[in-house]
Amino acid sequence: MSADMFRVDIDQMRAMITKLQGAETAMRDAMHVMSVVSPDNVGTKKLDGACNEFQKKWKYGLGQIEKDIDATVKGLDEVLNMYAEVERALADLFKAQAAATEGKK
Structure with a gap:
């Protein structure tokens, strides 16, 4: 999949959570x-x-509406946590790969 086709703006997701909580x-x-x-x-x-x-x-x-907002905020929080987890895993993978590549030189 092309990077141009799917992007997630973490800051916008956080802003949406804040706005929903403010509306509630x-x-x-x-x-x-x-x-x-x-x-x-x-x-x-x-x-x-x-x-x-x-x-x-x-x-x-x-x-x-409050119930729906609570459910939406909970879902967005879970999604943000998943994205953070994936980013950490990818960073660890790249670090391990870089270390393995350095060891072969």
Whole structure:
């Protein structure tokens, strides 16, 4: 396979993890703020009910998004660790090959 066909940008993967974790924190913070401002004190009964229903639905949806973010971050971390392991193994292989070549001279 040509090197031009497949490349992995480790720094971009790390940046993606950071952005995903930041988004998760922002969503959690937003839900916290919504829980502090009770829908029961927003206005009319109809508006209070609508706000309460909105908060319930968002709580579930954001919980699902958090699970997906956690799974994605875990997967990316595993991939980064695998790439690091492969790079270490390749470096060791090249060092061993270089040492063997030097020994034959």
